[in-house]
Amino acid sequence: MRNRSIETPYGAWASPIDAELATAGMTAGQIAAPAYVGVIGDEVWWVEPRPDDDGRVVLMRGPAEGAVRPVLPGPWNVRSRVIEYGGRAWAAAADDHGILAVFVHFADQRLYAYRPDVPGAEPRPLTPVSGVGGGLRWAEPEIDLVRGEVHGVLEEFTGDGPGDVRRVIAAVPLDGSAAGDRSAVRELCDDGRRFISGPRYSPDRRRAAWLAWDHPYMPWDAAEIMIADVGEDGIMRRVRTLAGGPGDPVAQVEWAADGSLLAALERTGWWNLYRVDPDTGRLRALFPAEEEFGGAQRLGLRWFGPLTDGRVAVLHGRGAQRLALLDPGTGDLVDVSGERSEWLPHLAVSGSTRVVGVAAGRFRPYEVVEVDVATAEVRVVAQARYGAVDPAFLPEPQARVFIGPEGGEVHANLYLPRNPHATGPTGERPPFVVWAHGGPALRASLAVNLEIAYFTSRGIGVVEVNYGGTPGFGRAYRERLREQWGVVDVEDCATVARALVDEGLATAGRLAIRGGSAGGFTAAVSLVTTDVYACATILYPVLDLYSLATGQTHDFESHYLDSLVGPVAEVPDRYHDRSPVTHPERITVPFLLLQGTDDVICRPAQAERFLDRLAGRPVPHAYLTFEGEGHGFRNQKTMVAAIEAELSLYGQVFGFAPPGIPALPMAVTDERGDHAESR
Template sequence: MPYGSWPTPVTSALVVRAAARLGEVVVDGGDVWWSESRPAEGGRSALVRRSTDGAVADVLPSPWNARTRVHEYGGAAWAVAGGTVWFTHFDDQRLYRLDPGAAAPVALTPEPDLPAGVRYADLTPTGDGGLLAVRETHAASGAAADVVNEIVRIAADGTTEVLVTGPDFVSDPRPGPDGQLAWLQWDHPDMPWDAARLVVRAADGTETVVAGGRSPDGRGESAVQPTWDADGTLWFCCDRTDTWSLWRRRPGGPAELVLDPGHDLAGPQWVFGARSFALLPGGRVVVPGGDDRLLVRRPDGSTAELALPGYTAVRYLAADGEGVVCAGGGPRTEPVVLRAGLDGAVEVLRPARDLGLDPAWFSVPEHVTFPTEDRGTGIAEAHAYVYPPTNPGVTAPEGERPPLVVMVHGGPTGAHDRTFNPEIQYFTSRGFCVAHVDHRGSAGYGRRYRDVLQGHWGVADLDDVVACARYLADAGRVDAARMAIRGGSAGGFTTLAALCLRPGTFTAGASHFGVADLAALAADTHKFESRYLDGLVAPWPDGADVYTARSPITHVGALDTPLAVFQGSEDRVVPPEQAEVLVAALRDRGVPHAYLLFEGEQHGFRRAENIRAALDGELSFYAQVWGFDLPADEGIAPIPVVR
């Protein structure tokens, strides 16, 4: 059968069923807790506990939703200690506490004057019934410049004390021994992966910057994930050696490098609560070791490997006796909760959902490195993970080559993690080749690779996605006449820019809440990213001409490639006005396009019906543009394509 039209059990309904996303994993008194986002329940974040007897149960029934809007991306919206749970409820952003045996949560913080105007994240219990938190306070003006981020202590009775105020951003409040407090802070225009500073405050109020920040010559350094050991040693990750490696600061001593495995241990702090290492008794530390393994660093500096067959992405490590628990996933399995012992035993505590599919349906990626334009960056190659068409029951006509979908991650300081992604399998099982591009600027390859995008967003990433598509076409792996590009958020910007500024390579595109107007984004977005483009593009507004030159909307007159646009009506990161302007320009030019606006959705689609509509709509769009038939038994309604 022709590529693209292959029948498959990987439907949009299955994608939604498999789309529950794991959040933080925590160990409390032997019980293992985790959060998971559930599209089938309106996208709410549920809390789940696995007791020591193996029983698994939801802790917060619907409609409770443990999700914060701090930085708009959230993370670390809950914490547990001694069975007591604190969490931020999404609807009102207030803090709540649920004690063991209590019938329902109780509110700790008052209703703010501005609905959802006071938000809490990065919750850290203090051991005395209270907790530390990052508090984000919004003003009635709605202006990003008026948002205040602070570290606060909240007592058991709800009394609140401000501990750190002044920096533009703060995170990771961690109480240490002898009255010490550690946290991260950074200021505009830096992002945390640019120059987050690790600060320690002694009991007498003296503050010391342990690592991170900017040197007098402007060189940036990012410290992340401060964690205290029982002996007063402060552990953290820092990219001083190019990769985010493991460091420590012993009491009274300087920061010292402990382990540089040659790859990034940590990632960019888009959300709160990341944990890339776990401290075990006896001075041992466990970190991700790359594909299929963990590394155990012993006190004498030697290391040992723990095998995790099939798990290429591991995160949220937490100590659990003589081992760790974590979230882990791989190309053939969605994220699961694992317990890995130092004796090599691996136990799955929260298994993947049974999708009823033979693994023969799953396309396994191949890492490729391909040449690209240097343009004075010093790096002339980029990376991608290529997923070939995979379907055990169908072959293509002899001589036909598959269509290509180039996927671009968000951020743009993000990366592809190779965890089982049902959306990718949705396409590959139908006969598409998918290339997930880690363009220069992506995380995971060290700071030098990541910093290429500084001042080059809209240039280097375009070079790389075009180079990847042509590399695969020249190798005869895909049909050069049927190559599409798709992405969300920052990936949507690269998608739109590639079609407008580099026409001729792609013959279709799909933008999911993508950036069309850089100037509009710089002038009207939330505080966390309000100065992000100063580094990626140029200082705003002094560099307004650069914003104009690189914005897809400026070059829409050159856009003659069919395009599908998907947008949420309540998106504060990329407001829907950007999509409306783009669609109006497409309509004025008579370019074939489709547009779906989802009411109530924010930045990223969380509701099952909308995830399905966007995915099926995108497939239907490609079918209409490239002229292949969809499997009749799925009942996919054609998305309206207009001129």
Template sequence: MSPEQAVLPYATWPSPISTAEVARSGPRPAYPTVAGGQVWWTEDRPAEGGRTTIMRRDPDGALHELLAAPWSARTRVHEYGGRSYAVVPGGGVVFANLADQRLHLVLTDGEPRPITPEPDRDAALRYADMTVRDGRVWCVRERHHDDGRVSRSIVSVPLDGSAEPHEHVGGSDFYAYPELSPDGEHLAYICWDHPRMPWNGTELRITRLADGRSRTLCGGPAESVLAPRWCGDRHLYLVSDRSGWWNLYRIALDGTAPEALHPAEEEFAGPLWQLGAHPYAVLDDGRIAVLHGRGDLRLGVLDPADGTLTDLDVPYTGWAPALDRDGRSLAGIGYGPATPRSVVRLDLPTGRAEELRQDAGEPPETAYLPVARSVEIEGRSGRRVHAFVHPPSNPRCRGEGAPPYIVSVHGGPTSHSTSAPELEKAFFTSRGIGVLDVNYGGSTGYGRAYRDRLRGEWGVVDVEDVIAAAGWLAAQGLADPARIAIRGGSAGGWTAMAACCASDAFAGGVSYYGVSALGPLVAATHDFESRYVEWLVGPEDPALYASREPLARVAGVSCPMLLLQGLSDPVVPPAQSRAFADALAERGVPCTYMTFEGEAHGFRRVETRSAALATELAFYQQIFRG
């Protein structure tokens, strides 16, 4: 204990991490590409209306921003988007522009120009998951029809925009990972149909381009296949969960069964919410750079000849599931206990790692960052629940007794939290409020059986697990049982609201654009998730839905609530939060309902993020008082 630490009430500690700093931070670097010594990636600009730009780092260290405002490299395929650009050999990039969703080509020091036709309606044609080969862009195209239908296909577009996109594959509801064979004869890809989500079941198919004949190599309704990469002209690498874990396999085009390269009860990939990220990279010597682990993913090199996997000695404890390589260089997004998500270039022969860009512009003093600890909590009926503890941390202050805590619930719900340090978490922990990230049953990162706990049980298993987490915090003496709140966004907002309906374990609840009612969600949400509720809860049944949804169980809420909502949200329409706020008001439950014009599913603008965070802190300070 430092003698300089002042004893102050929890939730009031002075901190150098301001709302404005958090709001301005978070460029969220993503989708790295490395070629010829240069590295590209996308990053957000919260202070510029939340637009997304493309960055390039040259071998001499020079950093270039390729898109000036108002250009924004963001695709709306599946509404969640994904990889929105591809590097053009010899210089330049092709990208999907947010405003019109058309593909544009921008050459070195040039202005972007469109290479796809203007649709009849705004954003009716969308493109994602791009690669450039032999003067053409290969990608997934999403078409929004006049009658409300949405269809998808794999197309190619000439780089000079001289012809309309040519459709190579169509007929399935969804496509991902278009990959041309080295000889250009075959196209490999992943596809699936409603009502499945890509973590439920997908198929790996190949199409012979000469005649359009297609066949399925592996996958199906109960096998999630992801991320094919060619291994010569007659074999493919892929990730499959046929063993119960997303592991790496190799398969021949002759239809023989996939060969497991390194069977392990670990994940080698993550859920396909966004298109275009590859969780492994084939190196020049035939070995494979892979990401693997539980919760957090570690970086290693796998030798497919004998199955040996060797972790690399790098100062990063976790990685985003997106790698790229060129020659001796590997690029990815890594993080460590005191290192925010960073674009990292790794020199493979020497093992030297170089950070090119961090998620936070100027990280605070390390002592203000919480050190995450992975824990296992005993849930209902003895089931294991995974979580990360982020305790209060401030070198200038300490409190007396057990501190308040926030039980934080990730969205998805088929997703998970990691141990990556985030300025938003540190904003709370540096003020004396701990954070517990709960990877409730149904989360990814821990195998298919753990993921499938939520099948038909959304609103039950997730709620039971976060309530158990609050009880565990109190039982361990980590938190004051009277000062535990819960927060979540999207599907996490649903769980936060539902937990407050089902239990008095929480002093307050915060929902960011959360789901409150299933019937309206099914009727109004976007195509990608339009059948998701069938897996999460079941076929539409008013009685079943009412037994799960927060709006129908609002009478159980006795704690104050804070609801924050973007008014342009296409995923969870604003009516969801509005209805829950109205129901709370009718029952006299304290509720603050805050809306933001122009914001969609996930706040991107600096003024929105700052206002939301300030309101949330004030909410906690009020409910934790005393």
């Protein structure tokens, strides 16, 4: 007998996607995708987050034949804290003794060496521990078997403040002689630049190139290509700037097999690929186009990789990026066909035919895939770890472009409620939640997201807004947010919300907003400055702009607000006016505030100050804190509690009873500042 849909209140639909399944594929507020892939001989290696294992990041290996398996058992956690957001935290190479792996362990941030194929072998430390501030941290390691060293980015704290830090390219002996001796760590360049990426060595290893930038810029605003001559001792001499800088940032630089440099620069307003003369810095565009061949760089991201035959594997597109092969000689760009339309900037190449990456489709989760470009054969190296989900319960994503009040475009991804066994009451529209992503330098993708499906399969619509400032749509779209954070992002979300009402998809008064980190700021400001939303879920948010601009955050983003809001010394009133902590009296609707106690980016003090100033206001709310969680939740127990609390909030506001979900206690802050009990 064919299943029949039963009329059921929106939000109360029975769904097989429970909180455990929805959060199994999430970490730090994003889809828990594999990352930082590499090719080691015939094998493919990568890291993947494990929310169900205390949120640790596991180094994995996938042989050409046979099952994938972890390289390291628990509790080893392969994750760097350089610039707090980390980067690639592992490297491996094959020698006469088999495979040697080097990795950063999250707990102490030391580099370790490990022989995974030697029975009984244990990881051994390569770097010392420092008790000063955040200690010694490492990212982007590369093994140099000839010199018996591992090279990478060293972040060294010189004091207890978040800005008491220096960064250099350094070399560590593989024999372990530096494990207790800081003086045995060799610095290969000076610390004249505030931020650097890991070095890329020329085929003859006589030159090295890397990216560098300084305060007050972010890398996607001003990263430059640095180049140096490498001596026999490995020291980098005659360091100079080759290309890039403010207004022409570089996303990535790599050496081609012929000794030239390839780089993604944004000089035309789009990150395009160029060949760079390493002697003169002269540039030649390889495929000029109004689309992106790069993106907002953080340590270790790779949008392209040169093959040994001269072709280049590239990711390109507007918004979503897909895999293609570029022939620099002919200018031909040929897309790799297939259903995977979303590729992450984690490309690795080997030889002239192997390309490995992380890709997803509208009904396929992110997977590690290998493409043989000679045959166009695609092999799935590693599938998603969570169980199969009936596609009938997954929403059909729609990439939409809405038009703002002044005629500008606003990009968004629309997800309508979908459940084969339920339909909403006749004549009623579902509640909708507007998601503001946690950028600004991020983008909401159209990949399968079970956290979204958790809501849509219950009868709640979701729309993710790629508000102005989001990369992937050209510099002009990204720079709409310049000095307009808290204005453009809020207006774009409201534009989309109102458009859904105008189209008859949603109803005024049944709209919510939700966001984490920067998106949490957008959600909170939306409650302060608009009357569009009936409630909000605010996760580990920015609430006090002034505190972020005056040293109460980490070094990497300590000057970020210079571009997002304006220099604090020049526009102090702007910081006051746009901070949600300044205007709690304007909030009139319920909200849920979620915070990790160990967050060093958006510290709990902001949330506590916000709630103290809300004292005496008749606004129902809940404040949940989670011990041991940082900026973005990683432990599955935390994420389960958070998403169930969020669903309960919507049920209480929109008038439905979600089956099997504990009721979220809501409180009104009294004049003493007491509020809902924390977890």
